[in-house]
Every structure is written in C-alpha cells, then in structure tokens.
Amino acid sequence: MKKLSIGASALLSALFAAPSFANLPQLVATSTISGGDTAWMLTSTALVLFMTIPGLALFYAGMVRKKNVLSTLMQSFAICAMITVLWAVIGYSLAFMPGNPYIGGLDRLFLDGMLYLKDEAKLTVHPLAASIPEGVFMMFQMTFAIITPALIAGAFAERMKFSSMMVFMALWSLLVYVPVAHWVWAPGGWMADHGVLDFAGGTVVHINAGIAGLVAALVLGKRIGYGREAMAPHNLVLTMVGASMLWVGWFGFNAGSAVAADGRAAMAMVATQVATGMAALAWMAAEWIAKGKPSVLGIVSGAVAGLVAITPAAGFVDAKGALAIGLISGLLCYWTATSLKHMLKYDDSLDAFGVHGVGGLVGAILTGVFAVKEIGGVEGSVMTQTVGALATAVYCAIVTFALLKIIEAVMGLRVSEEEEREGLDVALHGERIE
Amino acid sequence: MKLVSAIIKPFKLDEVREALSAIGVQGITVTEVKGFGRQKGHTELYRGAEYVVDFLPKVKLEIAIANELLDQVVESIESAARTGKIGDGKIFVMDLEQVVRIRTGETGADAV
Numbered sequence: 001m002k003k004l005s006i007g008a009s010a011l012l013s014a015l016f017a018a019p020s021f022a023n024l025p026q027l028v029a030t031s032t033i034s035g036g037d038t039a040w041m042l043t044s045t046a047l048v049l050f051m052t053i054p055g056l057a058l059f060y061a062g063m064v065r066k067k068n069v070l071s072t073l074m075q076s077f078a079i080c081a082m083i084t085v086l087w088a089v090i091g092y093s094l095a096f097m098p099g100n101p102y103i104g105g106l107d108r109l110f111l112d113g114m115l116y117l118k119d120e121a122k123l124t125v126h127p128l129a130a131s132i133p134e135g136v137f138m139m140f141q142m143t144f145a146i147i148t149p150a151l152i153a154g155a156f157a158e159r160m161k162f163s164s165m166m167v168f169m170a171l172w173s174l175l176v177y178v179p180v181a182h183w184v185w186a187p188g189g190w191m192a193d194h195g196v197l198d199f200a201g202g203t204v205v206h207i208n209a210g211i212a213g214l215v216a217a218l219v220l221g222k223r224i225g226y227g228r229e230a231m232a233p234h235n236l237v238l239t240m241v242g243a244s245m246l247w248v249g250w251f252g253f254n255a256g257s258a259v260a261a262d263g264r265a266a267m268a269m270v271a272t273q274v275a276t277g278m279a280a281l282a283w284m285a286a287e288w289i290a291k292g293k294p295s296v297l298g299i300v301s302g303a304v305a306g307l308v309a310i311t312p313a314a315g316f317v318d319a320k321g322a323l324a325i326g327l328i329s330g331l332l333c334y335w336t337a338t339s340l341k342h343m344l345k346y347d348d349s350l351d352a353f354g355v356h357g358v359g360g361l362v363g364a365i366l367t368g369v370f371a372v373k374e375i376g377g378v379e380g381s382v383m384t385q386t387v388g389a390l391a392t393a394v395y396c397a398i399v400t401f402a403l404l405k406i407i408e409a410v411m412g413l414r415v416s417e418e419e420e421r422e423g424l425d426v427a428l429h430g431e432r433i434e
Numbered sequence: 435m436k437l438v439s440a441i442i443k444p445f446k447l448d449e450v451r452e453a454l455s456a457i458g459v460q461g462i463t464v465t466e467v468k469g470f471g472r473q474k475g476h477t478e479l480y481r482g483a484e485y486v487v488d489f490l491p492k493v494k495l496e497i498a499i500a501n502e503l504l505d506q507v508v509e510s511i512e513s514a515a516r517t518g519k520i521g522d523g524k525i526f527v528m529d530l531e532q533v534v535r536i537r538t539g540e541t542g543a544d545a546v
Contacts, residue, residue, distance in 0.1 A: 230487075231483070231485075233480055291479055297480055298481070337481045338481050338482025339482060341482070342483070
C-alpha cells in the first residue's frame, strides 16, 4: 500500500510538478504598477480584440460567396464569445499558471485568486508582466486565444456545420492552443526552457492555426463544385477593410507583446510595419510579373503574410531583418496560396494554411537567422526555432485530426449538399444579406 | 409602329437617352442584362484561381415609336452608343402590332 502511494505520488508529482512558488502571480502593492505600461497594455488588448471582430471577420467575409457572408462573420463572433468564457473558466489557468513543462496548474480556475484589493492597495501581478495588473495580462492573452481558432475557420469556410464548428473550437482551444501557449510562453514551459523564441505568437498562434486549418481542409474535403464552378470573392472591399484593421490591430499584437511601453515595444512596432510593407509589395510584384496584373486581394494577402511572419521576430530583429522576413514571406505565401494549393488540390478556402501556416513557419525559422542580441538579449538558433516549429506542427496536426474524426463520427462535420448549395446563411442561420 | 430594342454598353446609357429625347422620343424602358457576343468575356484571377466571366453586363433599351421616327431613332442610338471598340452592342427593329395606353385606353399611334 505504501509502495503504491509512493508510486502514485511520484506519478502525480511528475504530472503536476510542484509549482515553483516564484512563478505564481504575486500579491504586490498597487504602487509598483506602471501607469504607462498599463495604459499601453489596455490599449493593446483592445487592438487585438479588434483584429478578430470585426477585422478578421470582415477579411474572411469579403472572400466568400454572397450566400455565406453572415455564416462567416458568425464564426468569428461566436468564437470570440465562446473563447472568452472558456479562457476565464479554465484556459488562462492551464496556460499561464505554474504546472509542469507541458500544462499549467489550476490556481486560476474561474479566475479565483486574481485579486485587486482596494483598501489594502494591493493586487496580483503575473511574473511575465510585473508592471501591469494581472487582470490586464489575462485579458491581453485572452485576445490571442480568441483570434487563433478564428483564423482556422478560413480553411473550412462555406461548408462546416456551425454546431460542429463550435464543439471543435472549444476542444481545440483547450487541447491545442492552451498547452502550446504554456510550452512556449509560460515560465517553465518546455519550449521556453529550450530557448525557442516566439515574441508575439508566430508558433502559438499562426503555425498552430495554419496547420489546424490544413488538416481541417483535408478532413472536410472540398466545397461542392470546387475547381469547376466560379467561387469568386463577393466583395473585396470588405476584405481590404478587414486586412487594414488587422494591420493596425497588429501593433497591439506585436508591440503589445513587449508587455510594456518601452524601447522594445518601439522596435517591435518598427519591425512590424517594415516587414508588412515589404511583404505586401513582394506579393503584388510577384503576381504582377507572373499573372500580368497587381490585384487588391493580392496586395492585402501579402500584407497579412508579412504581419504573420514578423510576429515571432518582432522584438528580436532590426529593420534589415524585418525587410528580409517580409520579402521572403511575401513570396513564399504567394506561391503557396496561388500555386501549391492548386497543385496539391486541397481546398483551403481562404488560405488559412497558405498565409498563416506558411508565414508562421517562415517567421519562426527566420527569427533564428535574424535575431539581434542587442535588441532581444538572446542569440537566435535556427535549429532550436525549427524544432519548436515542427514540434508544434506535429502535435497540432495529430490532435486536430483526432478531434475532427471524433466529431465527424458523433455529429458530422459538413452541412448537407442541399444546405451547401443554398448557402449557409439561410440554411444555418435563417438570415441573408439581401 | 415599330419596336426598337438596343443592347448598348452601360456607360453609354445617358448619352443615348439624351440623343433620343432630342429627337422627340417620349419613353424608354431600360433593363440591365448580361450576355456575350463577339467581345466574349474576360478572366478574373483570385489568388491563383482563374474564372472566365462569359457574360458581360450590358443595358437593353426598348423604345416604341411611330414608323416615321424609325430612321432617326436608329441613327441617334448608333451614333451616341458607338465607341468604335468591340462590344458596342446591337440594334434590333421589330414591327409592333398594337399599343395601348393603360390610363386613357388610347390605342395605336396615339398611344405611342
């Protein structure tokens, strides 16, 4: 009996290694909080939320056919609401509380213990963000947890059942996003300990979403008529407006990931803008040369590819590195979305993989090439970055595949052929735009 | 009486309407239509996916007139709608058996 309990406790301690007390949020005096940092992080949080609703929602909605506009908008909005609740209940705790290298603890279930005590003039701060209230840090991270599943939705646009989508996103968030965020960002996470650099979420957000998108596109199969019927975007004005909101919101995403209003945030902002401009030009130029015309959809896609690729590198690279990352990501994402996809014949409707997966992988690996020690305080390693990117991709692909297969068996993934032809707006939501 | 039906480029509609008013035409019916002729369609390209658009947008005019106006009407439409480039459209002329003005019950040439 004793032996058993020792065995059990060894197992327990291996699973839930005694959290080092230093990594738990500390109760500190409110006077230690920086007003400047807090103001910037409140702003950044709002900016990143704005990226999903309405930014990403519009970006995607403009690219679908008129009969699927509302269902596409609905996906982003419903994911936003659902992940908000999940993050507050358990997601934040499992991602950012001390636990073992693979998953966090339960110290913040229902956000219990996240304190602001007015009379004692005390509040809790997270060790990753000592100069801002824990509440702001938790909210900032929540907006990242929201946008990641919303990005995946681009891969299966125009054909997935709304109910299955909600179940999938809830499970995916807890089984993929939360652990990977813990590995990469939480103190004691195994990738963080191995020196994997991911400033603002190239691995956690973009590789994760892109790979999940690719797997989803493959498991769900093509849209009816794909490759035979015209599936032209119904309104690229929405797409351009959405892409612009993503661009602006990304300053919260990247410069906000400095978690302070400081010089590093400034460097991240510079790198973000420069890489994005370069990538937009690269895609536009490649398309102009190869196909004869520079398109609006092309240049905005290039901008998003650049934003994705600079995400892990912002805060580690200088302007020259940003230019190089922008150029390479713009060209590679152009090739993936316009050529590779058609060669391999998968239907990633809105190029969640082509832009976010490829851009994320390019950015993660190039961060190892272009990291400047004077800026980020660390040397980059291509090997470490590649291991981090591939480990995330493999884990994400396996769990995503398993989740989709289970959901398919239990409740199905796709709408019926009739519903797909009629359009998801009327079939699933009983509404239409005109 | 004649019924003139003309397919023209949409941006020429105002010029044609003005030309017809100038020669005393009292009414026109306008419809937005799509079709193809020798101009054929064009291709659109979205992230590498190429779509051939076969049917181009055009405007169709229908004008009921007395016989003596016919030559003037056809000439006016022809000169106002012409750009000289492919896709300018066509004019069809048909005999018109009967016209009724609904409000007054007038028929024939009085109703045109």
